[in-house]
Amino acid sequence: MRALPPIGFAGLGRMGHAMAANILAAGFPLTVWNRSADRAADLVTAGAAAAATPRDLAAASEIVLTSLADPAAVEAVYSGPDGLLAGARPDAILVDCSTVAPDLSRRLGEAASAAGVAFLDAPVAGSVKAATDGTLAVLVGGDRAAFERCAGVFETIGRVAYHLGPVGSGATMKLVSNALLATIVQGMGEAIALGEKAGLDPAAMFAVLGASSAAAPVVNAKAEAVSRRIYRPAAFTIELMKKDLWLALSLANELSVPMPATSAAHGMVAAAGATGKQALDFSAVALLMEEISGLAEAHEIDG
Numbered sequence: 001m002r003a004l005p006p007i008g009f010a011g012l013g014r015m016g017h018a019m020a021a022n023i024l025a026a027g028f029p030l031t032v033w034n035r036s037a038d039r040a041a042d043l044v045t046a047g048a049a050a051a052a053t054p055r056d057l058a059a060a061s062e063i064v065l066t067s068l069a070d071p072a073a074v075e076a077v078y079s080g081p082d083g084l085l086a087g088a089r090p091d092a093i094l095v096d097c098s099t100v101a102p103d104l105s106r107r108l109g110e111a112a113s114a115a116g117v118a119f120l121d122a123p124v125a126g127s128v129k130a131a132t133d134g135t136l137a138v139l140v141g142g143d144r145a146a147f148e149r150c151a152g153v154f155e156t157i158g159r160v161a162y163h164l165g166p167v168g169s170g171a172t173m174k175l176v177s178n179a180l181l182a183t184i185v186q187g188m189g190e191a192i193a194l195g196e197k198a199g200l201d202p203a204a205m206f207a208v209l210g211a212s213s214a215a216a217p218v219v220n221a222k223a224e225a226v227s228r229r230i231y232r233p234a235a236f237t238i239e240l241m242k243k244d245l246w247l248a249l250s251l252a253n254e255l256s257v258p259m260p261a262t263s264a265a266h267g268m269v270a271a272a273g274a275t276g277k278q279a280l281d282f283s284a285v286a287l288l289m290e291e292i293s294g295l296a297e298a299h300e301i302d303g
């Protein structure tokens with residue numbers, strides 16, 4: 001039986017740390033790198049090696065996964081003399097699990113091709129709990145043979161991996177998914193604010209909604225936190241959702257697709273960020289709705 005390939009992981013934030021821990025627990029030899037080195041410490045104690053730079057990480061790995069905050073972070077880690085592309089082995093596959101614009105994925109794909117290595121965009125659906133449980137959905141674009149070579153590692157981080165087409169397809173699917181998610185959560189925040197101002201109890205409303213066709217899984221998942229106004233620790237921050245909605249709207253603008261509900265959701269997420277909620281969970285648009293409905297003066301944010 002072939003030994004498990006050496007894996008590299010760059011970006012040990014809320015998602016990346018949990019994903020890397022599952023890869024290590026599955027027995028893959030793992031090397032890690034994070035801009036703030038302290039976030040790698042427990043993985044190193046558990047048996048991972050630490051690389052000094054992304055370039056060193058790539059040189060030590062057959063498959064390199066990245067989970068980075070935003071496009072600027074992805075550019076910083078892939079490019080430059082100490083970047084992943086500079087160190088990648090000829091047989092390597094670079095797999096970006098960050099949520100970024102499909103255009104950036106395509107540019108990275110071209111740069112990887114020029115360096116003679118494979119590239120997959122593979123953003124993930126599911127939040128920190130799914131990353132911890134290894135039950136993410138992995139949304140992949142790129143060469144099918146490279147996708148198949150990554151099947152074993154995708155199995156450790158996700159319950160399912162979808163091959164959606166050429167490079168950029170995974171990134172596109174992720175923006176589609178988050179546009180829908182944000183509009184559902186905005187709708188939830190408005191509806192709950194209406195009921196609350198009219199005298200209903202939020203927990204009672206969620207109990208009714210949870211048993212109705214109006215409740216998408218995210219409504220049930222956020223019911224307790226929104227009823228009790230617990231928005232910390234964030235699974236997925238207001239700041240990251242603002243980025244994703246802007247990426248979705250930029251793509252929509254490029255393709256001339258009107259997205260009125262997503263535009264409104266972006267405006268509310270931006271307002272939540274501008275009023276000090278950027279590090280709270282993205283469901284804190286419900287708190288903003290309470291505030292602008294004149295309901296939140298007496299509320300304190302837990303956590």
Ligand SMILES: NC(=O)c1ccc[n+]([C@@H]2O[C@H](COP(=O)([O-])OP(=O)(O)OC[C@H]3O[C@@H](n4cnc5c(N)ncnc54)[C@H](OP(=O)(O)O)[C@@H]3O)[C@@H](O)[C@H]2O)c1
Binds near residue numbers: 073100124
């Ligand atoms: N959280 C979720 O529920 C969720 C779900 C699906 C997808 N995503 C996506 O997954 C990605 C990671 O999300 P997260 O929640 O794990 O974010 P996070 O906790 O904020 O972690 C961000 C990571 O990016 C690194 N980073 C930021 N700027 C950098 C730079 N300029 N150079 C190098 N590294 C940099 C951070 O390093 P430091 O530790 O040094 O700051 C950290 O490792 C994002 O693209 C997000 O949209 C998140």
